[in-house]
Amino acid sequence: MFVSYQDNGQVVISAGKLRAIKLILTIGIFVSISFAAVSSRLFSVIRFESIIHEFDPWFNFRATKYLVNNSYYDFLNWFDDKTWYPLGRVTGGTLYPGLMVTSSVIHGMLKACGLPIDIRNICVLLAPAFSSLTALAMFLLTMEVTNSSEAIVSRKTKLSSAFLSAIFMGITPGYISRSVAGSYDNEAIAITILMVTFYLWVKSVKLGSVFYSALTSVFYFYMVSAWGGYVFITNLIPLHVFVLLLMGRFDYKIYTSYTTWYILGTLMSMQIPFVGFLPIRSNDHMSSLGVFGLLQLVLLANYFKYTLSPEKYSRLMILFGVLVTALGVAALFTATKLGLIAPWTGRFYSLWDTSYAKIHIPIIASVSEHQPTPWSAFFFDLNFLIWLFPVGVWFCFQELTNEAIFIIIYSVLASYFAGVMVRLMLTLAPVVCVCGAITVGKLFDNYLTFKEFLSEQADESEKPSESKAKSTKTNWVNFISKALVSVSFIFYLFFYVYHCTWVTSNAYSSPSVVLASRNPDGSQLLIDDYREAYYWLRMNTAEDAKVMSWWDYGYQIGGMADRTTFVDNNTWNNTHIATVGKAMSVDERKAEVIMRRLGVDYILVIFGGLIGYSGDDINKFLWMVRISEGIWPEEVNERTYFTDRGEYRVDDGATDAMKNSLMYKLSFYRFGDVFGTNDAMDRVRNQRLSSSYARSIHLDTVEEVFTSENWIVRLYKLKPEDNLGRDLITVGENERKAAGKKSKRLSSKKPNLDVRV
Amino acid sequence: MAKKDKKVAVVAAAPPLAPTKATKSLLAEFSQSISTSYKMYQKDLSENQKLRLIDAFLAFLVALGVLQFIFCVLVGNFPFNAFLGGFCSTVGQFVLTVSLRLQTLDVKGEIFGSITPERALGDYILASLMLHFVLFHFIN
Missing domain, CATH: 3.40.50.12610 (Rossmann fold)
Known part of the structure; x- marks a missing residue:
């Protein structure tokens, strides 16, 4: 129907039909990726029931119920007198409202559509739903990274790399651990927003478009409203820009995209009550402000570069640079000393010195997810991607486009943090998926193509006979090596799916509110x-x-x-x-x-x-x-x-x-x-x-x-307290003494009773 | 651009070293190079109507920002939201306008390939609207 055969045996498909087929395939692949991502997160609902898991989700769930039952302003002004008795907690001002607002908006929308779904079910299923969006964002990010450069991944395999990264992300246990159904936590939506923000950022640097960076800042705002980990973005993007500056990569695109993102994003983030004035007060946010100032200077310097001779320019710049650095450092120190900028927080120190928390802040150290990551966890959570990851980073070094540099910086930072804290494996997982997908894509690009053998076999009849034997021999060696590599990697892919499913079902699907055990006969006991x-x-x-x-x-x-x-x-x-x-x-x-x-x-x-x-x-x-x-x-x-x-x-x-x-x-x-x-x-x-x-x-x-x-x-x-004003412990001791005498008497009587019975 | 000139003036006046021969010649060189740049800028300005308009607006924004900052230092920053909102609006508008300037000057599309001046203006308006919406919310 789609294909027509020509006389010489060639197959012809019209371009329009080809595009239609491609579109159908793309949609089909996406639907199946979403299906895989969502369904692998449903183990807990099927095994147990639709229930909120663990500890933090229970608070989020309670806050969501409050939001659904009261107005948004009530929610922001919520003073909770049922916790921290007798102090209470200013809950509205000390939480990240993104998660609750998201689910209550979904709840409201479904209700408006005539689908009154219980808020609990929305909360339980929010994380799986967002995981399929994460896969989509990963697809876009990988496309954006591989788009501009032929060296990283060739044109042919670009699309398959992007699809691979989407499916890797969809089912990687490192991400599933925080997004199974019922795990109603901030990270459930934050990772999605993180990936969308990064995608938009990479895109806006590439185009220099104010529109895209404004969009980036909107998603940055969403991220700030959803998770404290937004600081990761706040530092990663300036670092990216800074590295680009150091590499002499400054151009106007970087200026427009960064400054727009910074000014809009910072102002928006200050709208969240919990964040407040932190972006201009805390040290964690100072790097982004510093890079913002630096860019203004660099822009000015760039202007001089066009007007002056190179020699004069370089001398001017050296003096300029020294002065600015000295001023900047001095300003930072005095501001910290004067208390204008809050000093670094304990959680921050524990990121650099892993034993810091153990010595100074036992309450941070006592949380199991703040412990350093054991080696096995990397393999457990990422499977074969963890050894493809460095290869992918190496491919990014092949052609240092701005996007590739972003991926490199992201991978370096995230691997460090993932080594420090178990929970930060979550931020490492996406970049591992991108790099792994690039590697596999590249590999399949070289090894999973058997076109040449097919065409050569067709040509063989025309070749002279003496070279024929030789060429068939090398052909066979080629063919076998290609087949071997392809087959083993297909096996690895298969094994990855198998591993992910196994880990999800065994390690990450327990609600921890309900415990599962086995009876001696093997049946399940709840x-x-x-x-x-x-x-x-x-x-x-x-x-x-x-x-x-x-x-x-x-x-x-x-x-x-x-x-x-x-x-x-x-x-x-x-x-x-x-x-x-x-x-x-x-x-x-x-x-x-x-x-x-x-x-x-x-x-x-x-x-x-x-x-x-x-x-x-x-x-x-x-x-x-x-x-x-x-x-x-x-x-x-x-x-x-x-x-x-x-x-x-x-x-x-x-x-x-x-x-x-x-x-x-x-x-x-x-x-x-x-x-x-x-x-x-x-x-x-x-x-x-x-x-x-x-x-x-x-x-x-x-x-x-x-x-x-x-x-x-x-x-x-x-x-x-005792009615007669006695001390309860003395009363207890006296009673025990009296009872002791009594029981002695009783025990001496007991044998007689037994005999009578 | 006014902001840029101001900063350069600071640099030129800064070296507090003893006025030896070397530093003197360095100073002379700087003032010379700055004057060349300035002349060049004047030339650009006289040629381009758009540039004049944008730079006048930028100078206005810088003046406004500096004024607010001085006011804050002198009178105190009591409604901190209000000060921050006002100050950020000038800074924000400044960087957005500089972006517009960079994008509109790039007529040949050498740097911002796909972004036409019309598109740049549209983006500029959108981003400015977003900026002022947020600020309006922020000031209370």
Whole structure:
């Protein structure tokens, strides 16, 4: 239908038809890439249910619900008195509203279309939906990078490189880890916006167009509204411009695109309440301002270059340069000293010195995603792309176009940061996908073409016979080597898909609110203790009850149980967190004072000793100790929680500080009862508590009100003060003494009863 | 352009070294080179009507910006939003106008291949509108 045959055996297709076929193919490939990207993120919904995951997403979800139920202005002025009791939190001014606004806009639009979809489902499915847009943005970025240069990728394979980068990005575990269905976090949309911003930036530098750089700044604004990682763009783009200047690449295009982006982007970013005046105050943003000023000077210098002789020009420039640098550095120093510019933040220092946080800011170090990346994680998250990545960067060096330089800078910076913090693997993944796709594209360009063999075979009959034998031999060697490389890379591609699916389904699809386990017969067992306990809290406690827990669970308690919390994952007030940490790590008598002062009603602890859930509070306990030791070094001392031999023990041999700490008691209270007369076994730490010791753990100031099915969540209530004004601990001790006498009497009677029965 | 001249004047007056022979000749050389550039610029200006218009606007913006800055230093920056908004509007408009200048002067399309002067003007208007919309929102 599309093809017509000519007499000499050639096949002819008209140009119009060819274009139509190409268009259909392109659309088809895109649809399938989107389908792959979305469907590989749905494991969690299919295995579990449509539920919000982990910790931070629960806050985002709660904020989104608030936004949907109230007006936008209410949302910006939202003062949340249900968290950080008794301080409260100015939530509207301390969050990045991009995510919530995006989902509420989608919610509103669907409602207007007559599709009233529950806001929870929109939140759950937002990340997969945006991942397909990310793939599209990656396609455009790769096209833009490879477009201008024949050296990086030839014309023929440009398109396939771009498609490869789109599919790589669509399913790479490094990105999926933050964008599975239910992972309703800022990064879910931020990576998409990041890639669109970079694409527009590269495009605007190439064209020098004010329009495109204005568009870049709009997406930059969206990025600022969505994620704190916008600082990456704020520094990467100036760095790109700076490197171009150093390479003598200055032209008017760079001036127009950068200055337009900077002035519009900065002004727009200051509209976000949380960012405010940071762009002109904080050191993180100074590089972009500096480059902005520098460009003005360079433009001026450029004017002189046209009018003066080269010799005069260079001398003028040297003096000029020295003066400007000296002035700039001096200005930066004085401004920092005078306090006009905020000093560098701790998170920033920890980017350069990986042990900084461990020494100075335990609260940053205590977050697992701020840990340095282990080597295996690179392969785990990026598979074969990680070894194609350097090759792709090398290809970018082949022809240093402005776009290629951008990719090189991006890859250098992102690889460094990905090595420092696990979570920053997310920013590395896109550039790895671009470079990997360039490599594979280039490879297929050279090896996956068998056209010459086909045409030569047709020619062979005309060739003289003596060279024929030789040429067929080399032909065969050629053919086999090409086939080998092609087949092995096709195998790698296949393996990549297989690996990504495996990693996604096994490592990244757990909601962590619901835990999955296996029965001995292999069937799946869902452990739903968290929701069980939070639901209990919601149904059985007063609406204004205040629940104390470690900060990890603050967002979940707020989101699922709808009760007031003291500290949560926002971690804006270190002292408040340290106070809660101190209440957990000191003995009951001191803890009672702190808890009464704070106004605690309930205490929630996570205990995994019974079923072997390792993410429990006893394992996090040392962080509580460390953080409170940072504030009260004379009252809490980390060393006292270790035995003399430096072991972290929870059994009979634990230290006194450990045994007396509130957290320990809350975790192991009545633990012995489960095991009857046998020794109690802590399955996480593999330690055995002797039966008599386990039974002797007692609590006087609090009472147990709820323990979930697998003992993961334990809830206690702080007892009201004694009516007669007695001290609760003394009352408890007296009662225990009396009970001790009684039980002796009882136990002497018991045998008789047994005999009678 | 006024801004540029001002900066150069600072440079020429800057070296605080002892007035040895070398520095003197250096100074002379600088003043000479600056005057050549200035003459050349004057020539450009007299030839091109568009250029005169744009540069007059740029000079106005610089004057406005400097004025606001002096006012801020003298009187204080109490409504900081307002000062910043006013100051940024001059800076922003300045860089946008310089961009327009660069793009319109490039008639032959040597640098900005695809961008015609008409397109440049359209982009300029769009970006200026965006700038002032944001500023309007920012000033409160």
